[in-house]
Amino acid sequence: MRVLALIPARSGSKGVKDKNIRNFRGLPLMAHSIQSALESGVCDEIFVCTDSEKYACIAREYGASVPFLRSERSARDESKSIECVIEAVNRYKEIGKEFDALILLQPTSPLRSAKHIKEAYEKFLKYGEDLASVCESLENPLFMRRIENERLCNLLPLSSSVRRQDLQKCYVLNGAIYINAISRLSENTSFNDNPLSYVMSREESLDIDEEGDFECNISESI
Structure with missing residues (x-):
């Protein structure tokens, strides 16, 4: 099975300028994902999907492949991840490279390691199903509420009169x-x-989203 690792790193981040190449623990943020993918030993191609030649040069410096740039259409603020994935798979076919499995690695998860990948x-090979990583949730949806006409409404159609220690664990996508199997992509x-x-x-599931995420981690050792 041939595996494509795809790291989406467009240059137009609105929240934090140039977030994907900002320094995090001594490396450009996206370099952590590149190194983890390389060290995992399961990826035949590690592709940084970017619309920026500057980003592409940095990606190549750390061992990734960037045979082509992401199109403007798939790099808009409103573009979905699947758009750049399908575009990349098709572009690779055009240059004679085809893959069986896709490993999508968000560069904003720098603490995801080679071991995790x-x-x-x-596990994906064992069960033959598409996979997503999660971490345990700090909050249980049983205690979450919606507000309708100033009144609290249960998010779940269940009573919340239960001890916290009796609750099942809940997980959130990290x-x-x-x-994913590439044959199932659409x-x-x-x-x-x-x-x-x-x-x-939860500690390994750090998601770099705001300026403060850099400030509280940038000085820590790897």
């Missing part, structure tokens, strides 16, 4: 790893709907 891929694919789970700790 390898374990997740082995965005670190998605693995324009309607939602990676967040992948059925198979791979559990990571």
Whole structure:
């Protein structure tokens, strides 16, 4: 089975300028994902999907492949991940490279390690289902509420008169790893709907989204 690791790193981040190449623990943010993919030993091609030649040069410096740039159409603010994935798969076919499995690695998850990628891929092979990584949720949806006409309404159609210690564990998608069979990809694919789970700790599930995420981690050692 030939595996394509795809790291989406467009240059137009609105929240934090040039987030994907900002320094995090001594490396450009996206370099952590490149190195983890390389060290996992399961990826035949590690592609940084970017619309920027500057980003492409940095990606190549750390061992990734960037044989072509992401199109403007798939790099808009409103573009979905599946758009750049399908575009990349088709572009690779045009240059004579085809793959059986996709490992989608968001560059904003720098603490996802080679061990995580390898374990997740082995689970994908074992069960034959598309996979998404998760971590345990701090909050249980049983205690969440909607507000309608100023009144609190249960998010779930269940009574919340239960002890916290009796609750089942709940998990949230952490965005670190998605693995899909390329034959099952379509324009309607939602990676967040992948059925198979791979559990990571909350600490390993850090998601770089705001300026403060850099400030509180930039000085820490790897």
